[in-house]
Amino acid sequence: TETILEVTNLKKYFNHKHVVKAVDGVSFTLKKGETLGIVGESGCGKSTTGRMLMRLIDATEGSIVFQGKNLVDLSIKQMRAMRKDVQMIFQDPYASLNPRHTIERIIEEPMIVHKMGNKIERKERVRELLEIVGLSSDYAKRYPHQFSGGQRQRIGIARALAVRPKLIIADEPVSALDVSVQAQVLNLLDDLQKKFELTYLFIAHDLSVVRHISNRVAVMYLGRIVELANRDDLYDHPKHPYTKALLSSVPIPAPDFEKEETELKGDIPSPSNPPTGCPFHTRCPLVMEKCKTKVPQARQNSNGHYVVCHLYNDKEDMAI
Numbered sequence: 628t629e630t631i632l633e634v635t636n637l638k639k640y641f642n643h644k645h646v647v648k649a650v651d652g653v654s655f656t657l658k659k660g661e662t663l664g665i666v667g668e669s670g671c672g673k674s675t676t677g678r679m680l681m682r683l684i685d686a687t688e689g690s691i692v693f694q695g696k697n698l699v700d701l702s703i704k705q706m707r708a709m710r711k712d713v714q715m716i717f718q719d720p721y722a723s724l725n726p727r728h729t730i731e732r733i734i735e736e737p738m739i740v741h742k743m744g745n746k747i748e749r750k751e752r753v754r755e756l757l758e759i760v761g762l763s764s765d766y767a768k769r770y771p772h773q774f775s776g777g778q779r780q781r782i783g784i785a786r787a788l789a790v791r792p793k794l795i796i797a798d799e800p801v802s803a804l805d806v807s808v809q810a811q812v813l814n815l816l817d818d819l820q821k822k823f824e825l826t827y828l829f830i831a832h833d834l835s836v837v838r839h840i841s842n843r844v845a846v847m848y849l850g851r852i853v854e855l856a857n858r859d860d861l862y863d864h865p866k867h868p869y870t871k872a873l874l875s876s877v878p879i880p881a882p883d884f885e886k887e888e889t890e891l892k893g894d895i896p897s898p899s900n901p902p903t904g905c906p907f908h909t910r911c912p913l914v915m916e917k918c919k920t921k922v923p924q925a926r927q928n929s930n931g932h933y934v935v936c937h938l939y940n941d942k943e944d945m946a947i
């Protein structure tokens with residue numbers, strides 16, 4: 628399958644009083660039709676990564692090659708054309724839907740921006756989209772406040788689909804919803820992916836949310852990917868102590884985890900003053916002396932299971 632997106636050494640540094648390395652050298656690829664989940668606690672840089680892909684904020688360094696073009700080099704005008712192919716779904720569907728506009732106007736707007744169809748065709752498409760996302764086409768003249776959280780997220784999805792994108796960046800699209808509604812929206816996203824050959828980058832703070840929808844999962848900590856693997860490898864055979872800790876805190880922890888090996892200590896350090904050595908060492912239950920001063924190297928096995936931790940650095944065969 629073709630690679631649709633290739634992100635290489637992406638960085639975002641903010642200059643406040645100190646330099647804040649919000650994203651510090653993130654690399655990954657996305658193949659057409661697949662879902663990559665990106666998971667981490669708040670402040671790990673996952674949303675900033677998503678926003679850089681949309682060029683909502685500019686990267687400090689690195690490249691974002693989408694369908695052969697480096698988005699970092701595009702002018703605002705070229706980028707606008709590209710946005711047709713890359714759409715975003717947000718965490719809070721209510722905040723992202725203008726309360727004074729009808730659903731019809733909200734869903735139609737991206738089609739107007741991208742000069743798609745005439746007025747009649749667009750209205751017809753809005754009705755079709757409402758049904759595609761499991762809502763009634765009769766809802767077109769209603770306003771956002773007349774809908775539940777789950778319905779509003781469906782409207783947000785319809786708006787994202789309006790311009791027939793290829794890649795969708797979903798930033799915590801179900802985090803604000805009740806658990807029962809979460810499952811429905813995730814199922815919808817799954818169905819839409821198959822129907823329209825969509826590629827997803829799915830950002831979440833919880834490993835359980837991305838489990839069923841992802842083909843591969845990346846775990847971020849303090850601006851870096853610390854582990855990335857095929858879905859089953861990651862959930863059944865996690866390598867990084869941080870991934871293990873995140874998995875042990877979900878309701879059904881993976882087997883054979885010792886509690887003392889997975890319990891996180893303390894709080895997330897400030898990205899403006901990250902720890903030396905391994906950035907995770909202040910919280911790692913398996914911390915060793917060298918972790919405090921020496922940055923671990925990335926290791927990858929033949930399955931594409933990638934991990935950054937000293938526990939695997941000494942294995943010469945990289946059979947991690």
Ligand code: SF4
Binds near residue numbers: 867869905906907913
């Ligand atoms: Fe823990 Fe050391 Fe591995 Fe960092 S390098 S995750 S501190 S064991």
Ligand code: MG
Binds near residue numbers: 673674799
């Ligand atoms: Mg976020």
